Each structure stands twice: as C-alpha cells, then as structure tokens.
Amino acid sequence: MSPLPAVWKLKRFLNIGNERKYKEAIKTVNQFAMDVIKSKEERNDYRTHDDLLSRFMASSWDMGFEDEDRRKFLRDIVISFVLAGKDSTSTALTWFFWLLDGHPHCKQLIRKEFSTLMSSSHHTHPLNLAFDDLKNLNYLHAALSESMRLFPPVPINSRLTVDDDVLPDGTYVGKGWFADYSAYAMGRMERLWGPDCREFKPERWLDGDGVYQPLDQYKYPVFHGGFRMCLGKEMAYLQMKSVVVAVMHEFEIEVIGGGGTPEKMVDPPYSLSLLLSMKNGLHVRLKKRQQRSV
Numbered sequence: 001m002s003p004l005p006a007v008w009k010l011k012r013f014l015n016i017g018n019e020r021k022y023k024e025a026i027k028t029v030n031q032f033a034m035d036v037i038k039s040k041e042e043r044n045d046y047r048t049h050d051d052l053l054s055r056f057m058a059s060s061w062d063m064g065f066e067d068e069d070r071r072k073f074l075r076d077i078v079i080s081f082v083l084a085g086k087d088s089t090s091t092a093l094t095w096f097f098w099l100l101d102g103h104p105h106c107k108q109l110i111r112k113e114f115s116t117l118m119s120s121s122h123h124t125h126p127l128n129l130a131f132d133d134l135k136n137l138n139y140l141h142a143a144l145s146e147s148m149r150l151f152p153p154v155p156i157n158s159r160l161t162v163d164d165d166v167l168p169d170g171t172y173v174g175k176g177w178f179a180d181y182s183a184y185a186m187g188r189m190e191r192l193w194g195p196d197c198r199e200f201k202p203e204r205w206l207d208g209d210g211v212y213q214p215l216d217q218y219k220y221p222v223f224h225g226g227f228r229m230c231l232g233k234e235m236a237y238l239q240m241k242s243v244v245v246a247v248m249h250e251f252e253i254e255v256i257g258g259g260g261t262p263e264k265m266v267d268p269p270y271s272l273s274l275l276l277s278m279k280n281g282l283h284v285r286l287k288k289r290q291q292r293s294v
Helices: 005-014 017-043 052-063 067-102 104-120 131-135 138-150 233-250
Strands: 156-160 178-182 251-255 270-272 276-278 284-288
Touching: 005 017, 017 052, 017 067, 052 067, 067 104, 067 138, 067 233, 067 251, 067 276, 104 138, 104 233, 131 233, 138 233, 233 251
Parallel strands: none
Antiparallel strands: 156 178, 251 284, 270 276
C-alpha cells in the first residue's frame, strides 16, 4: 500500500490498484471465516464440544448480540487466531531451529528431555503426548522463550492511547499518541538481561531444580503485557512444543550453510517487515533418525 494517505485513499475511493486487491483479499478471508462459523452453527454441536470456537460461540449468545453482529464478532476471533497464530508461530520456529543447529548442546538436552518423558509415560510416539506431558517439558519451554527473546516474531509493536496518561517513570503520553516499543531491542538490552544478553542461554529461564520460571511480562513483551496480553500465548507454546518434539523425534535437522552460532548471531539474516522473517527462509537437510534413543 502507498505510504502517502492521499494516494491510498484516492485508490480506495476509485477502487483501483492495490487497494482493489486488498479489498478483494479481505472479502475472501472474511467469507472463509463466515463459512467456518455457519458450518458449525448448522451442525449445532458447539454446546457439546470443547474446542475454542465452540466455547466462544456458546458464550456469545449471552452477550446480547444480534445474529449478524454475533457472527462478525466470531469471524474476527477466527481470523485473529488463524492469521496471528499461524505466521507468528512458524516465524518463531524458524529462528528456533536455526539457533539449535548452532548450539548442539541445547539440541541434545531437548532431545534427552522429551525422550525421558516419553519413556516414563510409556508413550511410543510424540503425537500421543498429552497436554500435561508437554507442559512438563521445562527445558524446551525455556529454549523457546530464549529464542523468542532474541528473535521475537513481531519485533516492533505500537499502541494508541485512548486518554492522557503518565507512565511510571513520569513520561507524559497524550491522548491519540502512539506508544511504540521494540521487543527485539529490549531482548538485547544489557540493563535488562545482563552482560550475556546476546547469548542463547535457555538456562536463564530455569531455577536450580530445572523448572521453568516465567519472567516479568514487561521485561519480556513478546506476548504483550497487562490486560491486553496475547490470548493465544499458551496455545502458541503448546503448538510449538508439539511441532518441535514431533520433528526432532523423527529427524536430524541440518541447516544448510550452518545454524545460529554465536558468531552468526552478531549479524543475523533477518528480513524486517511486520514479522521478523528469516531472509530467504531456512534451508535444511532432513535425515530420518535410525536410532531413537538419546
């Protein structure tokens, strides 16, 4: 889209160029979400199912919406989870596997952790792991958090103030101002993370017993903070853990050209946009694991 408001507004008014494509794309996405909702309404099974959409549909009846407004509310939820969850999670996993290839010791500890868990719970395949099993993968949780500290999927974010306010440090913020912050920069601040702030160290998230310890959400704003914290945070961790365990259980992953060693982390190959994508993607060789033991 054009950076000049007058240009894109004119294009939108005339329904031409990229504004026309943008309008058509929005219509396609909205229709997809509406089809999902209407299909579930026709089956009339949302009161007996525990999936996320079913829960939102059941609760939406108590919100006093008209039918069309209720569907739009549900549509926006579906789109948020599909778009916000899919791309950000895949971006986070791209950097995670890049970092693991450059830190083989961490890779070994992750594999040892989930292999030990599978043995103790008598599961033969990672897809059989339950929610509580995945929740107990403390080192993997720490490694994912550390990866997103250094390479947050959304590197820069912004909030619009609805009223005049004063921040805790005395900074005045006026109504209608944009408050911008960079999770990417904050994750590399020595004042927040110490002299090893540029190093990949999952251990910084673990206590003396190896149990994951969440840190201050305002120190680590990858999922935002306060009342507006990302609703999909726990689902994102669960999804990423499931993918990591399933992939590492089946394959050895070799990053072509080498992974994120400390030397390469000095100048990481990122492509800055709305998401912190990896420039040219992550090219890997997958080798089927013959020996499933650690």
